Amino acid sequence: MIKKYDVCVIGLGYIGLPTASIFATKGKSVLGVDVVPSVVDTINQGKIHIQEPDLDILVRAAVQSGNLKAATIPAPADTFIIAVPTPFQHGNEQHLPDLSYVEAATRSLAKVVQPGNLIVLESTSPVGTTEQIQGWLLDELGPTAKADDYHFAHCPERILPGQMLRELVTNDRIVGGVTEVAAKKAKELYETFCSAEIFVSDARTAEMAKLTENSFRDVNIAFANELSLICDELGIDVWQLIRLANRHPRVNILRPGPGVGGHCIAVDPWFIVAAAPAQARLIRTAREVNNSKPLHVVDNVKKKASRFRDPVIACLGLAFKADVDDIRESPAIEIVKHLAQEKVGRLLAVEPNIQKLPAILENQVTLTGAEEAIHAADIILVLVDHRQFKSLPRRLFDERVVIDTRGLWS
Numbered sequence: 285m286i287k288k289y290d291v292c293v294i295g296l297g298y299i300g301l302p303t304a305s306i307f308a309t310k311g312k313s314v315l316g317v318d319v320v321p322s323v324v325d326t327i328n329q330g331k332i333h334i335q336e337p338d339l340d341i342l343v344r345a346a347v348q349s350g351n352l353k354a355a356t357i358p359a360p361a362d363t364f365i366i367a368v369p370t371p372f373q374h375g376n377e378q379h380l381p382d383l384s385y386v387e388a389a390t391r392s393l394a395k396v397v398q399p400g401n402l403i404v405l406e407s408t409s410p411v412g413t414t415e416q417i418q419g420w421l422l423d424e425l426g427p428t429a430k431a432d433d434y435h436f437a438h439c440p441e442r443i444l445p446g447q448m449l450r451e452l453v454t455n456d457r458i459v460g461g462v463t464e465v466a467a468k469k470a471k472e473l474y475e476t477f478c479s480a481e482i483f484v485s486d487a488r489t490a491e492m493a494k495l496t497e498n499s500f501r502d503v504n505i506a507f508a509n510e511l512s513l514i515c516d517e518l519g520i521d522v523w524q525l526i527r528l529a530n531r532h533p534r535v536n537i538l539r540p541g542p543g544v545g546g547h548c549i550a551v552d553p554w555f556i557v558a559a560a561p562a563q564a565r566l567i568r569t570a571r572e573v574n575n576s577k578p579l580h581v582v583d584n585v586k587k588k589a590s591r592f593r594d595p596v597i598a599c600l601g602l603a604f605k606a607d608v609d610d611i612r613e614s615p616a617i618e619i620v621k622h623l624a625q626e627k628v629g630r631l632l633a634v635e636p637n638i639q640k641l642p643a644i645l646e647n648q649v650t651l652t653g654a655e656e657a658i659h660a661a662d663i664i665l666v667l668v669d670h671r672q673f674k675s676l677p678r679r680l681f682d683e684r685v686v687i688d689t690r691g692l693w694s
């Protein structure tokens with residue numbers, strides 16, 4: 285007889301893996317599914333293929349308990365959780381969402397779902413996607429399938445890379461059901477490990493809530509980034525400016541940087557823009573301001589580099605933000621890539637969280653240690669405020685041109 289799991293999680297990435305593991309450590313029998321066989325093998329050995337503090341301990345405990353198994357295809361379960369990527373389509377101006385992974389994951393469930401199952405979409409998705417997965421599944425099941433037999437809900441993930449395991453437990457959650465029964469079932473499921481409040485809503489509101497949270501942050505970072513552009517123009521120290529303005533009791537400006545990266549904030553606002561282009565003017569502009577920042581940094585480096593005959597540039601950090609190894613949509617990578625393409629100087633890259641340069645930078649950039657790079661550099665370009673960089677002695681930076689996009693000491 286085929287084993288029936290309590291939970292089957294489709295997609296074992298940054299969200300699916302911690303979610304599957306935490307359910308397993310809370311006593312649920314869990315099957316984690318990923319299309320990449322090496323990922324499945326790694327997890328079945330109790331190891332991890334991504335970096336996140338303490339995730340290795342959680343996965344090892346989950347696998348050793350016998351409650352977490354990984355496979356490349358789904359198996360019957362009471363609940364299915366879809367946690368696959370939802371990028372936008374590259375190569376078109378509107379940044380339309382690419383739901384192909386969600387669709388493929390949903391259709392793959394047709395062979396194993398049974399009436400009464402709960403299907404939860406965790407992937408950040410455009411409004412209407414949860415209803416759409418219901419449509420895809422019923423379509424795949426054929427004309428005899430009844431919509432009422434399956435329960436569909438959206439429960440967007442909200443965890444912050446670098447603090448995922450704590451936030452998985454302590455963050456409030458929103459569950460939105462296509463029906464009230466689905467929402468209630470999803471709430472009960474997440475109560476297994478979530479110690480915070482779980483708010484119930486409909487699926488469309490839950491989808492929009494997630495997009496709203498990340499757009500809120502994007503708009504606020506864009507404000508900080510726009511200020512940094514204005515300050516460059518006016519010769520004002522943006523860090524001091526923000527420090528002073530934030531002494532007002534109702535002002536809390538975020539930090540400017542080289543741009544906004546990662547797979548969430550740089551992507552999700554486009555889902556709102558694509559759905560309501562005429563109304564989402566501020567959200568679109570924020571995306572444009574944040575997207576323009578890397579090229580502004582490149583221009584700045586070029587100006588400074590023109591003073592040297594054969595400049596050596598130490599680029600500190602490639603990750604999309606501090607203290608993570610994730611380089612997806614990283615503004616630092618974009619900046620270094622442009623500097624390499626335009627042959628602005630000899631480029632040394634320092635990224636303590638990766639062992640190997642991404643293919644896009646190979647043969648153009650040398651990956652090296654911080655002190656070595658700084659020692660050799662004419663220009664030091666701070667792209668990420670990793671804790672290793674903050675603890676470097678400041679005297680190392682003396683007598684160098686320093687372009688600090690992160691306000692390392694501010």
Ligand code: SAJ
Pocket residue numbers: 408441442443444445497498501505538539540541542543544545546547548549604605606
């Ligand atoms: N950044 C700045 N200035 C700031 C804050 C951030 O330039 O003041 C940059 C970061 O360097 C990075 C980008 O923005 O490049 C995004 O970083 P982040 O720490 O703001 O967010 P993420 O992408 O790591 O995680 C976000 C979180 N969303 C919100 O805070 C509203 C997280 O809770 C979500 O779960 C996650 O997106 C997601 O998966 O959607």
